[in-house]
Amino acid sequence: MAKPASHPPLAERLRPKNLGEVIGQQHLLGEGLPLRIAFESGEPHSCILWGPPGVGKTTIARLMASSFDAHFITISAVLGGVKDIREAVEQATIWQGQGGRRTIVFVDEVHRFNKSQQDAFLPHVESGLFTFIGATTENPSFEVNSALLSRAVVYVLQPLTEDDLKQIIARVLSERALPAIETIAVEAVDRLVAYADGDARRLLNTLESLSVAARAEKITGVTDAWLLKVLGERLRRYDKGGEKFYDTISALHKSVRGSDPNAALYWFMRMLDGGAEPRYMARRLIRMASEDIGLADPRALRLALDAAEVYERLGSPEGELALAQCVVYLAVAPKSNAVYQAFNEAKAFIKKDGTRPVPLHLRNAPTKLMKELDYGKNYRYAHDEDGGFAAGENYFPEGMVDPGFYRPVNRGLEIKIADKLNELKAKNHQKN
Structure with a gap:
């Protein structure tokens, strides 16, 4: 019996084959911008592609492999493990020994790998055996090991815009990628774009579902009314007056x-x-x-x-x-953004202020030499002071005025915190 011909999904059939076909991510792929420069350099480098689903992470990784004429190995962190990493290393080693052709190892949903699994890539990235590309929907600062993160450039991908998604629909129609559908009404396009919510894969999968229904009902034009009838509840959930x-x-x-x-x-x-x-x-x-x-x-x-x-x-x-x-x-709950404001003010202050030395009395003195250099000298241990508070003590660098970042509001527990701070401030004034 003949094997049935494979029919890849629409999202795979429309996957861009070169940078010119990529829709969206022009803040990275435009002329003179980071990823475009990386492609044009001819030298692949390890990177993390961070962005929501359906914005082109896998596509960009595949185009890198094509652009650099590199072998492309895909590992799913959802389904794979250390065994898959070992197999990738073995393949890359074989290819390296057969003419030195480059290898790119693409790890989808890399944040799903634990620390030891992520660590398994490090020696091979450092040795240059392969170029590592990770894709993640989660913030890599929290989900990717610092050691691996330090060896990779992080590129932030954005959700596709409404215009991007409309371009994809136009391409589907112009290329007759779904023969059952010849036209889509403007209102239906707007509704599909709102439903896709920046996700090209969701849009293309929805169009493919519509194509099946259109073929069954022998219609070639998608109207807004027919779209609502076919997808009903799925679209209603995203049809909230156009809000994103x-x-x-x-x-x-x-x-x-x-x-x-x-x-x-x-x-x-x-x-x-x-x-x-x-x-x-x-x-x-x-x-x-x-x-x-x-x-x-x-x-x-x-x-x-x-x-x-x-x-x-x-x-x-x-x-x-x-x-x-x-x-x-x-x-x-009672509201206060006092800590949030203090955090931002302190962050801004540190950026513009110089690096002031730590006063000697606040320095740690674990060695004899440090003690001889007066590290920690005259430090007052607050627990030994009256009320557990060393009144009049200064904890800022010499010559620095207290910037007063934290200003409690007159709500909730911060009322008591403000009272406490005022009491301590009064004791400091008395001491000074």
Whole structure:
């Protein structure tokens, strides 16, 4: 029996074969910009491609291999492990010994590999056996080992714009990539673009589903009404008057900041209904607890962390209740951005200020020589002072005036914190 001909999905058939066909990511691939320069240099380098799903990470990696005439090995960190890494090393070693042709090892979802698995790449990246390219949807600063990260350039890919996605639809139609569909009404295009939400793969998979339905119903033109009839619930979730994903998360954040639990819960449920990843929602809630509540109610941060852990244990839908509980708590909690502002002010101050030496009395003195050099001399151990406070002591570099970064607000626990700081300030004045 003859083997049936393979029919790759639309996303694979339309995958760009050269840089000129790539839609989007022009902040990296435009003339004179970082990735374009890397391609034109002829010298591959290890890198991390960080961005949301469906924005071209795999495509760029494949084009690098093609551009540099390199063997291309793909490893899925979701399905693979150390065995796959060993096999990649063996293949790269063989190819290197058969004429020195380069090898690129592409690791999809590299953040799914643990530390030891990521470490397995290091010696081979350093020796030049292969060029490492990792793709991740998560912040590599947190999910990729620092040793591996230091050996790779991080390129940040952005969600595709509405114009980018419309170009993809136009290309599908012009190339007759889906023969069953000849036209798509303007309103239907807008709805498809909104549903795709910056993800080219989601758009192409949706178009392929439409093609199957169009062939079955013997229609060639996609209207908005037919689109809604075919995809119904899937599109309804993203048909919210044209709002984008980040507009909705902004509405949630501002409702929490504005202490409106009902509005916050409304936007939270809108996001879940729209298919938002609950883990992403949990991360945003942790940020809100730190940024907008802070020390006015330190329990908020702990509750947000607990809610995230509950979700990890229970998953959906049970774990979503814990996240909803967190949303309501954050909304009704007293608000303070005093620590957030202090953090930003201190960060800006350090960037423009010189590197001031640490005063001798604050330096550590673990050796005899350091003690002879007066390290730690005249330091006052606060626990031995009256009330556990060394009144009048200075903890800033010599000659530096206290910049007063942290200014507690008159809400929640920060009322008591402000009282405490004022009391200590008065003791300092008395001592001085």
